[in-house]
Amino acid sequence: MPVDVARMTKVFERPKSLTEARYTYCPGCHHGVITRIIGQTIDELGIAERTVGIAPVGCSVFAYLWYRCDAVQVAHGRASAVATGIKRARPDLVVFSYQGDGDFASIGTAESLHAANRGENITVIFVNNQIYGMTGGEMAPTTLVHQKTTTTPDGRDPATCGYPIRFSEIIATLDAPVYVTRQALYDTRRIQDCTKAVKKAFQNQVDGKGYSLVEILSTCPTNWRMSPTQANEHVANVVTQVFPLGDLVDRG
Amino acid sequence: MTSGRNMTATSAVAYAARLAQVDVVAAYPITPQTRIIEAIAKFVADGEMKAQFVQVESEHSALAATIAASSNGVRAFTATSSQGLLYMHEMMHWAASARVPIVMANVNRAVAPPWNIYGDHQDAISQRDTGWLQLFAETNQHALDMTLQAFRIAEDPRVQLPVMVNLDGFTLSHTYEPVVVPEPEVVNRFLAPRPAVDWLDVEHPKTINGVVSPEHYIQFRALQKDAARRALVVIEEVGEAFAEQFCRDSGGLLSLEQVSDAEIVFVALGSAASTIRSMVRAWRSVGRKVGVISVRSYRPFPDAKMAEALAGARVAVVWDRAYSFGCGGPLAGEVKGALYGRESRPVVLSAVGGFGGAPVGPTELEKALEWADASMQGRPVPLETWFGVKAYRDGRTPDGKE
Numbered sequence: 001m002p003v004d005v006a007r008m009t010k011v012f013e014r015p016k017s018l019t020e021a022r023y024t025y026c027p028g029c030h031h032g033v034i035t036r037i038i039g040q041t042i043d044e045l046g047i048a049e050r051t052v053g054i055a056p057v058g059c060s061v062f063a064y065l066w067y068r069c070d071a072v073q074v075a076h077g078r079a080s081a082v083a084t085g086i087k088r089a090r091p092d093l094v095v096f097s098y099q100g101d102g103d104f105a106s107i108g109t110a111e112s113l114h115a116a117n118r119g120e121n122i123t124v125i126f127v128n129n130q131i132y133g134m135t136g137g138e139m140a141p142t143t144l145v146h147q148k149t150t151t152t153p154d155g156r157d158p159a160t161c162g163y164p165i166r167f168s169e170i171i172a173t174l175d176a177p178v179y180v181t182r183q184a185l186y187d188t189r190r191i192q193d194c195t196k197a198v199k200k201a202f203q204n205q206v207d208g209k210g211y212s213l214v215e216i217l218s219t220c221p222t223n224w225r226m227s228p229t230q231a232n233e234h235v236a237n238v239v240t241q242v243f244p245l246g247d248l249v250d251r252g
Numbered sequence: 253m254t255s256g257r258n259m260t261a262t263s264a265v266a267y268a269a270r271l272a273q274v275d276v277v278a279a280y281p282i283t284p285q286t287r288i289i290e291a292i293a294k295f296v297a298d299g300e301m302k303a304q305f306v307q308v309e310s311e312h313s314a315l316a317a318t319i320a321a322s323s324n325g326v327r328a329f330t331a332t333s334s335q336g337l338l339y340m341h342e343m344m345h346w347a348a349s350a351r352v353p354i355v356m357a358n359v360n361r362a363v364a365p366p367w368n369i370y371g372d373h374q375d376a377i378s379q380r381d382t383g384w385l386q387l388f389a390e391t392n393q394h395a396l397d398m399t400l401q402a403f404r405i406a407e408d409p410r411v412q413l414p415v416m417v418n419l420d421g422f423t424l425s426h427t428y429e430p431v432v433v434p435e436p437e438v439v440n441r442f443l444a445p446r447p448a449v450d451w452l453d454v455e456h457p458k459t460i461n462g463v464v465s466p467e468h469y470i471q472f473r474a475l476q477k478d479a480a481r482r483a484l485v486v487i488e489e490v491g492e493a494f495a496e497q498f499c500r501d502s503g504g505l506l507s508l509e510q511v512s513d514a515e516i517v518f519v520a521l522g523s524a525a526s527t528i529r530s531m532v533r534a535w536r537s538v539g540r541k542v543g544v545i546s547v548r549s550y551r552p553f554p555d556a557k558m559a560e561a562l563a564g565a566r567v568a569v570v571w572d573r574a575y576s577f578g579c580g581g582p583l584a585g586e587v588k589g590a591l592y593g594r595e596s597r598p599v600v601l602s603a604v605g606g607f608g609g610a611p612v613g614p615t616e617l618e619k620a621l622e623w624a625d626a627s628m629q630g631r632p633v634p635l636e637t638w639f640g641v642k643a644y645r646d647g648r649t650p651d652g653k654e
Binding site for chain 1: 280281282283286287289290293294297298304305306307309310311335339364365366367
């Protein structure tokens with residue numbers, strides 16, 4: 001039966017602040033979902049014309065391709081410092097950094113922590129997939145104990161490699177941050193929760209409240225050597241045991 | 253001697269670190285270097301290498317940890333690339349000034365912005381004045397051989413300086429070539445354990461790297477200067493010893509091919525020199541008197557040898573895959589410096605290109621040869637040419653003509 005497109009009701013569409021460029025992410029990876037959530041948030045808050053995104057180094061190095069907003073590509077780890085500079089120069093802009101676990105919690109440790117401690121009025125999206133995805137699956141600061149990576153072929157040994165770092169909990173000890181939360185995307189309910197959290201983190205900035213951090217537990221089916229379904233189950237059953245979900249700070 | 257196995261230059265370097273029985277490796281992943289530390293991590297996990305492998309949180313920390321390990325008298329190694337090397341910069345000076353014989357593999361990659369993961373030499377050349385010795389590999393075999401030689405050069409009591417082995421990103425790091433991996437016992441005859449030196453020793457307490465007054469500070473720099481000049485001798489000696497033992501010429505200061513009777517001589521670093529070699533063979537087959545000098549040691553720079561090698565040439569085309577903005581091609585500048593005051597010297601043409609993975613291939617080299625020919629015929633030619641640059645959006649051309 002021929003379909004009359006004109007008579008159809010549109011119930012779902014690409015957020016207007018996302019471009020039509022194809023994602024470079026692997027199947028089953030959550031980066032695409034996170035990108036959509038941010039795009040939807042920018043739409044809902046009507047801030048596309050004054051938003052600046054900060055693209056990190058890692059799998060999301062091409063983040064600037066997907067948003068219809070200004071973007072800056074930065075060096076590995078420097079995103080929170082660059083966000084600080086942009087926001088201080090132009091407080092009227094909405095600035096968000098998009099950072100992986102290597103970027104945010106390893107090479108960017110100093111600037112991540114100190115931007116939070118200064119209570120910079122920025123929004124940080126911290127994507128924690130417990131591995132360095134783009135370089136080929138090396139150990140990340142958030143890699144689980146005994147997790148196999150290309151630099152821990154027998155699994156992460158705490159005796160020599162330490163334990164997965166709970167960076168959001170560290171930031172939650174600071175007095176300045178307004179909102180620190182950990183979210184996940186392994187099922188619809190989590191995606192809805194995460195969407196609310198991202199919106200809150202942007203709204204806080206728009207309202208001038210200060211620093212907001214949304215850590216999102218993400219998947220890396222390619223480097224975890226799992227199917228997308230197994231990867232979702234792994235986050236739900238294993239990763240959340242180490243990185244519990246929920247709000248850590250909410251002074252909003 | 254074992255026969256060659258197909259491997260990338262990153263694998264070749266990892267084998268070299270294993271054969272050198274490195275004690276401590278501290279590193280951080282970065283494309284296109286990462287395969288080196290992944291391979292080392294595997295060797296260590298499989299018990300094939302008795303090293304401490306530490307994946308630290310950044311390159312800055314990687315080099316700081318490597319320096320500290322080396323300060324205890326053990327053999328320390330690290331590897332990086334591009335932004336990682338630049339992030340090490342503070343510690344780069346520290347390593348050379350503290351006189352620790354670290355060896356580092358630097359997989360040459362362009363520097364951001366704009367972002368680019370492919371090969372050029374801006375990363376290495378930007379570290380030129382840190383005091384590190386810098387060797388450049390033409391092939392994957394060189395990457396292995398030079399890494400072994402680098403430890404012997406660095407640890408020589410006459411030198412005691414860190415050595416960077418440069419290998420071109422992707423051209424070598426991600427390309428498979430047959431590489432001969434020598435047997436450990438053969439390597440042990442070439443590379444003895446690190447000589448005992450007066451470093452940190454709890455039986456004889458001391459502080460290193462402390463504060464000194466202006467009149468003493470320059471003494472340290474003078475010692476460093478002398479050591480870097482002595483490396484000219486040591487690099488040649490080690491290259492000869494390596495060639496004798498392994499029957500391969502993969503060291504020394506310069507490698508000359510068809511230079512003695514050449515009218516036009518190309519000068520280049522790394523894999524570009526290897527490409528030029530094959531062009532030289534082709535040009536020779538049609539009667540062109542062209543040669544090539546592969547600069548294997550960029551620091552120390554073998555200025556006297558360079559001037560001697562170029563004495564008979566009419567034109568030298570020096571190829572730079574890096575640039576000193578507001579000045580010129582770094583290697584070209586150094587070649588010109590080497591020729592200063594020499595009665596017999598060629599015109600130096602500075603060819604600039606091959607940035608961010610752009611090719612230095614037959615097309616570019618044929619054009620460069622035409623340029624050298626024009627110069628030789630006495631026609632007015634520019635002394636510097638950038639290869640691969642298109643007209644700008646406003647219609648201007650790169651040399652400023654409307």
